[in-house]
Amino acid sequence: xxxxxxxxxxxxxxxxxxxxxxxxxxxxxxxxxxxxxxxxxxxxxxxxxxxxxxxxxxxxxxxxxxxxxxxxxxxxxxxxxxxxxxxxxxxxxxxxxxxxxxxxxxxxxxxxxxxxxxxxxxxxxxxxxxxxxxxxxxxxxxxxxxxxxxxxxxxxxxxxxxxxxxxxxxxxxxxxxxxxxxxxxxxxxxxxxxxxxxxxxxxxxxxxxxxxxxxxxxxxxxxxxxxxxxxxxxxxxxxxxxxxxxxxxxxxxxxxxxxxxxxxxxxxxxxxxxxxxxxxxxxxxxxxxxxxxxxxxxxxxxxxxxxxxxxxxxxxxxxxxxxxxxxxxxxxxxxxxxxxxxxxxxxxxxxxxxxxx
Ligand code: SF4
Numbered sequence: 001x002x003x004x005x006x007x008x009x010x011x012x013x014x015x016x017x018x019x020x021x022x023x024x025x026x027x028x029x030x031x032x033x034x035x036x037x038x039x040x041x042x043x044x045x046x047x048x049x050x051x052x053x054x055x056x057x058x059x060x061x062x063x064x065x066x067x068x069x070x071x072x073x074x075x076x077x078x079x080x081x082x083x084x085x086x087x088x089x090x091x092x093x094x095x096x097x098x099x100x101x102x103x104x105x106x107x108x109x110x111x112x113x114x115x116x117x118x119x120x121x122x123x124x125x126x127x128x129x130x131x132x133x134x135x136x137x138x139x140x141x142x143x144x145x146x147x148x149x150x151x152x153x154x155x156x157x158x159x160x161x162x163x164x165x166x167x168x169x170x171x172x173x174x175x176x177x178x179x180x181x182x183x184x185x186x187x188x189x190x191x192x193x194x195x196x197x198x199x200x201x202x203x204x205x206x207x208x209x210x211x212x213x214x215x216x217x218x219x220x221x222x223x224x225x226x227x228x229x230x231x232x233x234x235x236x237x238x239x240x241x242x243x244x245x246x247x248x249x250x251x252x253x254x255x256x257x258x259x260x261x262x263x264x265x266x267x268x269x270x271x272x273x274x275x276x277x278x279x280x281x282x283x284x285x286x287x288x289x290x291x292x293x294x295x296x297x298x299x300x301x302x303x304x305x306x307x308x309x310x311x312x313x314x315x316x317x318x319x320x321x322x323x324x325x326x327x328x329x330x331x332x333x334x335x336x337x338x339x340x341x342x343x344x345x346x347x348x349x350x351x352x353x354x355x356x357x
Contacts (some may be wrong), residue, residue: 014073019144021185021187032071034064040192046074047147047193050155055257076148077102079156081280087336092153096121096145101136102171104149113157113164114201117149119181120172125206127229127311128239129271129302132171138176146184150194166196169225169269175211182218189220198222199261204269209246209254216259222260225267225298226251230277232287239277248289257295265331266293271300272321274313283321287328296331 015028026039041059045051054060054068056197077094080101084090088108095101102118122135154160166188168174174181181203188196201222205212215221230236236243243251255266268290272278286297299322302312311322318334325332 014071015143016076017046017072018076021143021183022190022192028072030329032064032067038064043190044192047151047187047190048195050151050160054226054247072335074201075144077145077152079152082156089155092149092156094149094152094343096141101356102141102145102149104153104170106153109340113159113162114167115150115164116167116170117146118154118170118172119174119177123172125173126241127227128241129229129273129308131305131307132215134307135351137172137176140171140180143180143183143187146180147187150188154194160194163200164196166201167204167225168202168217168222173206173208174203175208175215176213178214182220185220185222202267204267206240207246207251208242209250212254213259221259223264223267224255225269226255227269227271228286228289229269229271230292231282235277235282239273251265252289253292255295260294266295268295268297269300271302271320272313273302273310274317276310278313278317278321279315280320280324283324284328286326286338287330290330296333297325299332299334301335 015023017028020028022040022043024039025042026036029038029042030036036062042057044155045057051057052074054065054072054074058063058286060068075097077096079092080095080182081093082090090106092104092106093101094104098227100121102121104118105116107114107116118141120137120140121356122138123130123132125139126133126136154164168181185198185201188194189198198220202225203222204216204225204227206227212224215224216299227240228236230243230248233243233247236248258266260266268286270277271287290297299318301318302308302310304310304312322332
């Protein structure tokens with residue numbers, strides 16, 4: 001069950017405060033005849049102090065708390081299951097208000113603490129190596145559901161007051177749910193809340209070019225990661241079908257023109273599939289593609305899963321690929337196989353769970 005903490009009667013429309021940013025909460029308070037600063041207090045209770053019951057918000061006047069119990073609610077994703085890997089990676093299955101479920105993952109010490117959260121239930125992008133893609137898009141998450149995942153993970157991992165990173169690399173394509181994603185990042189960045197600085201947030205996209213260009217003008221701009229996964233249009237067309245609409249040349253030009261912070265870089269994610277995109281020629285083409293782009297490559301040897309028609313390359317193949325990149329002057333890292341014992345491939349916990357049900 002979604003944790004509906006406070007709720008009005010069925011006859012009274014209730015506002016879900018978890019969907020509101022701070023200005024919206026201030027406006028809601030003014031609309032109720034209260035001073036705007038009550039909205040800031042509410043925001044602080046919810047996002048900074050992790051208090052989700054109006055009764056416990058003790059600096060609000062008792063009559064206001066009583067009214068809020070009838071006229072507002074605070075919902076958040078409910079923890080359904082949690083699986084802890086031997087390496088500490090923890091995968092959370094979270095249930096939303098309509099019973100849909102999404103995954104979120106805590107990845108410790110990389111070297112920072114990182115939360116990987118979802119932006120959609122399912123995904124329309126249909127990447128060939130991804131279980132979530134096989135679900136199709138079921139629905140977008142709301143801003144409150146995206147920010148709520150972070151609140152739940154911060155609570156569960158006891159990291160609320162510690163610095164942590166957020167990666168939007170869970171289920172869904174964040175730029176395909178643009179407005180809710182950006183609103184959630186604004187809520188998370190608010191200094192009166194969790195205050196997660198944009199430089200601690202990485203948004204990963206398969207390459208929705210118009211949305212990347214729009215992102216470049218945002219006041220709260222996360223780091224950008226491109227899920228590249230192929231070095232030719234033919235490869236990408238097969239693995240990442242959005243490439244048929246926005247091809248490699250257009251995507252790389254957009255990256256070349258993307259405004260970066262000082263010393264900022266774009267991360268290029270590259271899932272490695274045995275015999276498909278992991279040859280020395282691929283590595284050399286990849287190095288050429290990155291020419292002129294301040295970037296780094298994150299190699300992701302495939303997390304194999306039932307239903308995915310690809311296999312993971314040998315460590316030797318991965319190392320050869322990485323060395324060619326490195327020799328060409330490209331900064332490269334290889335993802336450790338985190339959480340393999342807990343079905344850490346995107347969508348694996350959910351899809352396998354539903355198969356069993
Ligand atoms: S890899 Fe990402 S964008 Fe591609 S189908 Fe999976 S969730 Fe969607």
